[in-house]
Amino acid sequence: MKYNFKNIVYKVSALFILIFTITYSFIPEIAVWGMVVSVSLFSAITLASPYPGKSIRGKRLFNFQVFACLLLLVATFLMYKQRNEWPVLLLISAIFLLYSAFALEKELKKEGIES
Numbered sequence: 001m002k003y004n005f006k007n008i009v010y011k012v013s014a015l016f017i018l019i020f021t022i023t024y025s026f027i028p029e030i031a032v033w034g035m036v037v038s039v040s041l042f043s044a045i046t047l048a049s050p051y052p053g054k055s056i057r058g059k060r061l062f063n064f065q066v067f068a069c070l071l072l073l074v075a076t077f078l079m080y081k082q083r084n085e086w087p088v089l090l091l092i093s094a095i096f097l098l099y100s101a102f103a104l105e106k107e108l109k110k111e112g113i114e115s
Contacts, residue, residue, distance in 0.1 A: 006045055013041040017072070021090065024079060035076045043069035051104070058107040061100045068096035 020034035046069050051062035075089035108114075 006049070009041060010045045013038045013045070017042060028082070032080050035079060039072045039076050043073060053108065053111040053113050055107055055111055058104060058111070061104045061107060064096045064100040068093040068100070071096070
């Protein structure tokens with residue numbers, strides 16, 4: 001697996017999403033703005049890296065990732081508005097991202113594409 005700038009920023013922003021989610025319990029003002037930056041970077045890199053193969057299943061899994069990013073954005077907005085529904089959207093988004101990450105890796109290997 002290659003580690004280029006985009007890949008590193010993607011992983012760091014995902015880690016910061018986790019950190020700022022935990023931080024929200026202690027310092028909500030800082031956590032919200034950290035989430036805005038982290039989710040924006042994560043979503044931008046996800047959208048800038050479309051599925052390279054021709055498989056319909058792979059394209060569907062990429063659409064799962066896009067949908068999960070939209071849920072992350074809505075969860076961040078609800079976090080900003082101090083609504084209590086944001087953890088549910090965050091959990092649903094995490095499930096979509098987790099499923100699509102493993103299934104997409106398998107689909108890329110099946111098509112012979114290096115990830």
